[in-house]
Amino acid sequence: MPSIEDVKPLLIALKGEQEALELYTRMKQRSTNPTGKEMFENLIAEEKKHARIIEERLSTIKAPVDTSQISEKVSSLSEVDFEDPALSDLEIIKLAIEDENAAFAFYMKASEESTDPEEIAIFTLLARDEKGHIELLKKRLQG
Secondary structure, three states, rough: OOOOOOOHHHHHHHHHHHHHHHHHHHHOOOOOOHHHHHHHHHHHHEEEEEHHHHHHHHHHHOOOOOOOOOOOOOOOOHHOOOOOOOOOOHHHHHHEEEEEHHHHHHHHHHHHHHOOHHHHHHHHHHHHHHHHHHHHHHHHHHH
């Protein structure tokens, strides 16, 4: 069984996906625009898929799936108060772009630092998907 240190990038990634899932759920609830709500629903489904991919990899290599010991974060947006009425839908989308940029950077770095071909493939896939999320959010921001 690999140690926590051996699988730390995967655990950080899993924690990041779980936090993104919570973030997009809060953004969906906070959004007043039906198109925005639908977009966040699609992003929620994507983040669930990402978490499942990471969990499957951890299971395959018989690694612990507990992220509670991981203090590192992919993004600090879990600290944002989405109940603040001054926060507009456009500001919410800008925050989502910030979150996706942080995830993209993390996955690119993890894919470059990993020596395991399976994990490189996973991190590369996740980076590509996060880049797609950034483009989707930017299009929504522009109109």
